[in-house]
Amino acid sequence: MRQVEVNLQTYPATNLGDDLFAFILSQRYTNTFHVSRLTHKSSFSGVPNVIPSRSAVGELLFKILNRLLPRWKDHFRAKTIRQQDIFAVAGGSIFMYQNNLDFWERERDFYLGLNRPVYVLGCNITDEGPEAFKSAIREIARSCVDVTVRDEATLEFFDRAPNVRLLPDLVFALEMDEFQTDRIEGSALISVVDGYRFGEEIGNSYFQGLSEMVKQLLAENRNVTLMSFCSKEGDETGIEHLLDASGLVPCDQLSVYCYDGDIAEALRTIGAADLVIGSRFHANILGLLSGAAVLPLSYSSKTPRALRMAGIECPVTPLQECGLGVLTEDHQARLTSSEIASLRNRAEEHFLALDAVLERR
Structure with missing residues (x-):
């Protein structure tokens, strides 16, 4: 039986905190994680189940579309993600307004039209942004299979929805x-x-x-x-x-x-x-x-x-x-x-939904 493959979204820059999200997932599961904007990073060069989701040429095309034709960029991104079975977002501060309502309305449309199960792990929101931004984020969360958050304010922001769970930060699950x-x-x-x-x-x-x-x-x-x-x-x-x-x-x-x-x-x-x-x-x-x-x-x-x-x-x-x-x-x-052991056990609950579809080591 073919293994489920994951398209994983992480922060594109080399950043230890964000790299650890993908590292922890790759160590927990045997499944292959296809990560966008990975071609320039050395963080996972020795991790066989973490591979780029796009070639260097594809990354260049993505950057050009992002600058000139953002709607076409969204289409290209969705086409790439649909090559895998599920879409996972390794969280952190991923819901930041940054004075760009148009981006978040396009992002809402992107998630709603993706036609893939979506899992968001360990995210938090900021307090900034207009109501239209907040509404778009809530719609994104409702479209997901599972969303885990790392602070009480974010849980309240999502109205304690049944698919949103509050847990200690994902990195507490790391075996040190x-x-x-x-x-x-x-x-x-x-x-x-x-x-x-x-x-x-x-x-x-x-x-x-x-x-x-x-x-x-x-x-x-x-x-x-x-x-x-x-x-x-x-x-x-x-x-x-x-x-x-x-x-x-x-x-x-x-x-x-x-x-x-x-x-x-x-x-x-x-x-x-x-x-x-x-x-x-x-x-x-x-x-x-x-x-x-x-x-x-x-x-x-x-x-x-x-x-x-x-x-x-x-x-x-x-x-x-x-x-x-x-x-x-x-x-x-x-x-x-x-x-430490107690926090690690609690943090491992971030993976409850993924454990049902992926294969543990």
């Missing part, structure tokens, strides 16, 4: 054991973003506060790693801004790690840290899974909402408020092994 390395006692890993993406005032305060924290950690003779999760979104630029603001340069005690698609290496890097300061949401999740102390920072409502839903009880500090005042145990969380 094989990536665990010997933890370096006292070591710290800081995931850095480009704070200037959120305005000059926030950027200035963020980099000033973060530089104070780095200097204090170094003064305590800790090894510090500055980590970029996504170059395209400016994390590497953020590290440059931080080094400029602090006057520090990389050395034996201060290193820089930039994720470039090697998922295992990135997970081992995080797993070695005793303290994770997470500007990136998934830096906090991965730190908690590895048993590290985590000090969460936030640039949106996503982080406090999703951590609260997972039962993580500690303050979440806005980027512009970071500094020595929050570098305390009162602002940190650390999970026990039993708490």
Whole structure:
């Protein structure tokens, strides 16, 4: 009997958090996942059941159509997806208005006319956008077989519909054991973003506060790693801004790690840290899974909402408020092994609907 094949939509840029969605699915199932806009990414070069859904020429045609003839792009995209049996969307912050109502009305029409079972895993919404945008998103959700969300606000947005389920973030389902390395006692890993993406005032305060924290950690003779999760979104630029603001340069005690698609290496890097300061949401999740102390920072409502839903009880500090005042145990969380196991079991419920149609390893 032929295996069910999956067309999987993920964030196209090399981003550790989003790449983990596809990685977790590929490790759970033996089925083949056809992923769009994958030809330029190295993240899955060694994963045999994750393959591009379009050739390099097809990707180029898609980009041209997207710019010049978006309706034809939707037709081309639907034709590609219908070559597989089901359509899965690896979630995250996928429902963002971005001042583009026309896009979301076309996206609604696309989903309603796809004629394939649709599964959305681990999504959240933002609070922005007009009622027409919100109506389009609700119609998309109603058309899906299963939708899992990672915060209470998103569940309420979808009116607690019977096909919408609230669960801890999908990445809590990751098995970290094989990536665990010997933890370096006292070591710290800081995931850095480009704070200037959120305005000059926030950027200035963020980099000033973060530089104070780095200097204090170094003064305590800790090894510090500055980590970029996504170059395209400016994390590497953020590290440059931080080094400029602090006057520090990389050395034996201060290193820089930039994720470039090697998922295992990135997970081992995080797993070695005793303290994770997470500007990136998934830096906090991965730190908690590895048993590290985590000090969460936030640039949106996503982080406090999703951590609260997972039962993580500690303050979440806005980027512009970071500094020595929050570098305390009162602002940190650390999970026990039993708490990690419980969260992992709950997060695996994201796959209940897919388990009915796909084949487990």
